[in-house]
Every structure is written in C-alpha cells, then in structure tokens.
C-alpha cells in the first residue's frame with residue numbers, strides 16, 4: 001500500500017472526529033456568528049501548521065486564509081486550495097439530521113458540501129509535513145463564508161488569491177459515488193424580468209386593462225425557447241410572481257430566470273436575447289435586470305493538463321481517476337475564468353449534497369487525502385497546468 005494511503009488509514013478515527021466537530025458546528029450562510037465559529041475551529045486545529053489571516057465581511061461570516069509554509073524563503077508562486085465554511089442548512093437541522101456514522105458513511109448537514117473536503121485538505125497538509133515531503137511553494141487555503149449564495153462578497157478575494165497562484169484546487173465533492181473530478185462547470189446567470197401592465201377592474205373596465213400576467217405568460221414561453229440542449233444551454237424561468245387579486249387586471253408581474261451555459265459566448269448570447277425581449281401587448285413594458293453570476297469553467301488545455309497530472313498522481317497511489325462536467329457552479333468558476341489551471345471535485349466522495357441523504361463514504365476519505373497530498377507536492381515543483389509555459 002502507498003505510504004500516503006497508510007498514513008491516512010491509520011488516522012481514520014481522528015479524521016472522522018474532526019469532521020464530526022465541523023458538522024456539529026452548524027453554519028448556514030445567513031448566520032455570520034455560526035460561520036465565524038467554524039472559522040475559529042479551523043484556526044485552532046491548524047495553529048501548529050499554518051498562519052491564519054481573517055478577512056472580515058460586512059454581510060456574512062468572516063473569510064479565512066490559512067498559509068502553509070513558504071515563510072519568506074520561497075520565491076515560488078503559491079498553490080491555492082478553495083473551500084467554504086457555510087452550508088445550506090438552517091440552524092437546528094441537527095435535531096432531525098444528527099451527525100451519524102452508519103453503513104460505512106458519515107451523515108449530517110454539510111458533511112459532503114463541504115466540511116469533509118476541508119478536513120481532507122487539512123490532513124493532506126499534515127501528511128506532507130509529518131512525512132517530510134517536499135513542498136516547494138507556499139500553499140494557501142482560502143475558506144469563504146458565502147459560497148452557497150453565489151460568493152458575492154468573497155469573489156474579489158478568490159480572484160486576488162487566484163492571480164497569485166500557479167494552480168487552484170477546489171475542495172467541492174467529486175461527482176457521484178465514483179467521485180469523478182470536475183474539469184468543467186457551466187456558468188450561471190441570474191435574471192429578473194419585470195413586466196408592467198395597466199391595472200383595471202376586471203368586471204367594470206376589463207378592456208382598459210393590459211394584463212402583466214398574460215404578457216408574462218407569453219414572455220415565459222419566449223424565455224424557455226432560449227434553452228439549447230445540444231449546446232448545453234439551459235434557461236429556466238424558476239419563479240413567477242404577479243397580480244394582486246383575481247378581480248383586478250394585473251399591473252405587474254416578474255419572472256426570475258436561471259441561465260446555465262458551457263461557454264462564455266453562449267452565456268453572453270442568452271443575456272443579449274433576454275435584454276431584447278419585446279412586449280407582445282404594446283401597452284405593456286418589459287425590463288430585464290441581472291446578468292452572469294459565475295462565468296463558465298471551460299475545460300481548456302491548462303485544466304486538461306492539470307487533470308492529467310492528477311491522474312498520474314492517482315496511478316502512483318493505485319487510483320484510476322475520471323473527470324466529469326457539471327451544470328453547478330463553484331468558486332472554481334472564478335479562478336478558471338482568470339486562466340488559472342483549476343481542478344475541482346477534489347473533496348469527499350458521497351451523495352445527497354443539499355438533501356436529507358447527505359453523506360460521505362468513509363472508505364474513500366484516505367485516497368482523497370493521499371491524492372491531494374501527492375498533487376500538492378507535485379504541483380509545488382512542476383508547472384502542472386502549463387500556466388508558465
């Protein structure tokens with residue numbers, strides 16, 4: 001057995017115990033104090049390994065930057081790992097969904113997305129230090145507090161750290177129970193279409209009204225037509241609101257639309273089409289707000305090269321790694337869009353993110369630690385993503 005795997009296997013109990021501590025510290029995005037508490041735990045357990053720097057946020061919990069090694073001596077550009085401490089689960093979820101160790105899995109809110117991913121990274125760094133494996137550049141772990149709401153506050157921080165980095169490793173879960181790595185993610189856009197009509201009494205003065213709801217119904221059909229299955233473009237009118245009472249011709253309506261696209265140009269094209277929507281009823285007015293939220297993570301040659309390095313490291317450990325593409329966004333979208341070689345899905349293997357079945361496979365944790373350790377060691381001395389070629 002590979003020495004890295006043995007290292008992680010021998011520590012399975014303490015690794016599970018740390019995951020339990022993090023899961024039992026509930027941390028929904030909208031509870032800054034709770035997210036802060038998780039950050040404090042991360043600082044505490046890494047006191048002997050990393051320098052910590054807290055970045056306050058005006059709306060969310062604080063962000064955390066942990067720097068491992070490279071204290072002044074190293075001239076090399078850093079490696080970046082990105083995770084998040086927030087979850088989608090409200091405070092009190094633990095009462096219905098307590099942390100459990102059952103059926104070879106760990107269960108609980110946020111266990112897969114992504115508290116286990118954070119622990120996997122931390123043990124990879126511990127392994128590298130305790131086994132005295134060379135890491136020839138600083139390694140930074142950025143843990144943000146607002147990922148589950150689209151990272152509105154942390155995005156500049158992620159981009160600034162990304163620009164300083166030779167490669168970015170994203171600690172989101174792998175795809176499916178095989179735990180495929182992620183080399184492509186769709187970009188995400190959010191739009192709000194407002195329709196203004198003319199209100200009127202539905203009984204007395206019906207003809208004087210121009211229904212915003214009827215107009216919105218037409219626009220929903222137009223918006224839905226922008227989806228293109230072959231290109232992987234999806235346009236989802238996900239929320240509709242409008243009107244006041246059934247006996248009033250509706251004066252206003254609005255439609256929230258989620259747009260996903262594989263390429264930047266497809267995303268832009270959908271945005272342009274949405275901005276040109278025309279009212280069918282000339283008495284109605286249409287306005288469109290919003291835009292891209294996360295750019296696509298396009299599988300370019302740098303990402304392919306980084307995945308190839310991961311595969312080679314995987315083979316040394318005895319793993320046959322596969323890659324996948326997903327429609328969901330992550331903070332890897334930001335670093336990839338800046339041209340930084342980015343590999344995503346390096347966190348835990350499991351299923352049920354954002355669902356009551358959220359769980360991770362215990363037996364797959366050691367290999368993820370070994371993989372990340374090998375990848376970090378290799379990427380610290382080689383130009384693994386071809387960034388500087």
Ligand SMILES: [Zn+2]
Nearest residue numbers: 113114147172
């Ligand atoms: Zn996540």
